[in-house]
Amino acid sequence: MSVLDERIGPFPLGQAAFGAAPEEPHQEEIQRAVSHAEHVDDFDMRHLRYFLAVVRSGTVSAAAKELRISQPSLSQQIKRLEQRIGAALFVRSSRGVELTAGGRAFLREIQSIPGQLRSAIAAAAPTPALWSVGVCGGVPAEVLAEVQNGLAGQGAHHVGSRPGPHLRMRSVGAAEQPELLEHGEIVFGIMRLPVTAPHLARAVVWDEPLGVVLPTAHPLASQPSLTWEDLSTQRLLWYDEGCAPGYADAVPAQLTALGWKAVLHPVDQDQQALFVHALQTTRDLVALRPSTAVTDDPQLVWRPLPTASAPRERLAVTALAGSRAARYLGRVAARCGWPYRA
Structure with missing residues (x-):
């Protein structure tokens, strides 16, 4: 079984849903976020979805079937992500794929992003x-x-x-x-x-x-x-x-x-x-x-x-x-x- 279901569904769970009072962001937090965003302009949420799909499925072919795209296309997108990061994320074998040390580190840092994005959408949505x-x-x-x-x-x-x-x-x-x-x-x-x-x-x-x-x-x-x-x-x-x-x-x-x-x-x-x-x-x-x-x-x-x-x-x-x-x-x-x- 996988570490995470990669799909980002239309079911946000945010502050608005449970009536929590919103918190005003601090100016320094906004400045830090802007600075971080400058370095990820060429990243796409689609790449995170593809990465998480492969982690979940254990094979590129199974992930491609679930994502409803071709296997060569998914493989190419994963290669582009690895090139952008500058490190291999998966070790490929006849049995499927396994995360490299860099892949495990990348997973730890990004696996909360889909949930955080859903919460942000929910906080702003009616x-x-x-x-x-x-x-x-x-x-x-x-x-x-x-x-x-x-x-x-x-x-x-x-x-x-x-x-x-x-x-x-x-x-x-x-x-x-x-x-x-x-x-x-x-x-x-x-x-x-x-x-x-x-x-x-x-x-x-x-x-x-x-x-x-x-x-x-x-x-x-x-x-x-x-x-x-x-x-x-x-x-x-x-x-x-x-x-x-x-x-x-x-x-x-x-x-x-x-x-x-x-x-x-x-x-x-x-x-x-x-x-x-x-x-x-x-x-x-x-x-x-x-x-x-x-x-x-x-x-x-x-x-x-x-x-x-x-x-x-x-x-x-x-x-x-x-x-x-x-x-x-x-x-x-x-x-x-x-x-x-x-």
Whole structure:
């Protein structure tokens, strides 16, 4: 995975969005900025985007595909950037590219520029802002509606007050979200708890017990209840670590403590169609989901786990701890009754 998503999206997160008071720049700071700008007149934000795209993708060909330009054109632009800097940024090999020492130094210094530029645009732009929200796979529609109503402040404003922000929900894997939050590529994330990243504030918007999901043709589907002995002969269709870091390890550990040391069958459960297909075509395979996640699917049945303390699926809205977004999330959580931890 990359260090940074290079795309500069139209979802600024600035002072205007959260009502922070603007600060007047000092004259010496302006003079210093002007002096620095004199030396970068021939730099283009496009070059930074291209550089960050290659860092993220690991290969020039993959970056070119993502940027929708030809590979020779991207290679030429990277060479021009290296010539302007006066140092090689990448070591090229048959496996892809790696940053040189100079490339790593360059990355450290420039990776915050896209976020700073977005903040500057947001500070000058009129509200409402457009905020990007990363959504991990398998999030129920009612959760998205709850988040929409909470973060956008629908129904919370008095008549005549300015409208709330606009949200853009986008599919982002849980493993990617902490990094994109840190670099401002998304403002909020929706992911399953627990999360391994320690620097995230979180507000729980969904908390449901897990139960056993089976296809209708499964031999156990006709039983109204299941025992641990029934489940001991079944493999568990489960998330790989990249789909749900933290959660993917925590739930199997809880099941082992309850008496079911399940043999895991990992799959990319971010894709519902693959989830259902695997259950229907693989013998001795069951899954775990909250009942509401499969109620409307006629191909599946749900049975409770044989315990009063079943593992739970908790979905949370997250933001970078200490940020304006986190403070805003805290106020929304208090208003909506979402359990919140900074």
